[in-house]
Amino acid sequence: MTASAPLPTWSPAAHGALYDLCLGPSHHIGAWLATDDHTGTPWQWLDWAQDRVVGQVADLLRLRPGDHVLDIGFGSGAVPLRLAATVDVAVTGCSANPVEVDAAADLVTSTVHFELTGALLPYSDAAFDAVWVKESVEQLPEARRVLKPGGRVVITVPVPNLHGLVDAVHDTGLIVEQARDLGAGPRVGRTWDMWAQLFQEHHPALFDRYGAEGIVAMDNGITVLLSVVTGELNCAVVVARDS
Incomplete structure (x- = not known):
């Protein structure tokens, strides 16, 4: 052998x-429509599909202009920029990966910045109006701690066990408002x-x-x-x- x-x-x-x-550039799953055709390039298709996810998350977080959002696991930095532009909010992206933080340094704007963080986030309690947690379920307790009372958290993760994810969210003391998947297939x-x-x-x-x-x-x-x-x-x- x-x-x-x-x-x-x-x-x-x-x-x-x-x-x-x-x-x-976005490093996350896309939301594809049945009407999507094959005009354009694969890069463009991914861009459009990933853009849809950003728009959906902004709606789910019920963001308002001027809100401050924490993006945990921001990836390349493209998503915080899109999120900030979509709803005119400030976004802090945090990651435990120093390469991602260094690579995103050139993307910093007056409303978007990126920070290297560890298991314990370096933010005060109730510091953010909303939190987006990407494939970082272990950060849910910290996400709740830094969230303002009444604020919302959206967790997106490729997972076949939606019930298990809901249980993990409940365990942090957060109140689940909805749970769904973007669709298999x-x-x-x-x-x-x-x-x-x-x-x-x-x-x-x-x-x-x-x-x-x-x-x-x-x-x-x-x-x-x-x-x-x-x-x-x-x-x-x-x-x-x-x-």
Whole structure:
């Protein structure tokens, strides 16, 4: 039996490049419509679908001009910029990944900035009008602590167990207002289809970064990943508020 190629050494910089090349600037799941056609490029399709999620989250948070929003796990920095422009709010993006924070430094504006944080957020209690938690369920207790009374939290995470996510939100003392998914199948799965297509298109660039062994490992791993997530993984959205 031939030994499988080792996975590439993990580093925030290397994996940040993988996300940049395969998920576009926003690094999050998209909301696809049945009416979406194939005009434009994969980058544009991802951009439009990810923009829809930003708009949906802004509506769910019931943002008002002048609010201050905390984006936990902001990714590349594109989402806070979009969120700020959508509703004229201030956004603080925080991440435990120093590479993301450094990369987003050039995106800082008068209303958007980014900070490196750890497990305990460096913000005072009740500091924010709203919080968006992206794939960082472990930060829910801190999200509640920094949320103003009556403020809202939106949690978005690809998870097949929506009930488990709701239970985790309840455990923090937040009151769940709604829980749903953006839809299995094409409505979410198309993001993974784009990932696969862009992965192939950017194979040479990924080869330069990861080397031959890394690419073999990725080819094998992504095939297995896509066989699971395309058919099974939903994007769960939970809206909760502080009492």
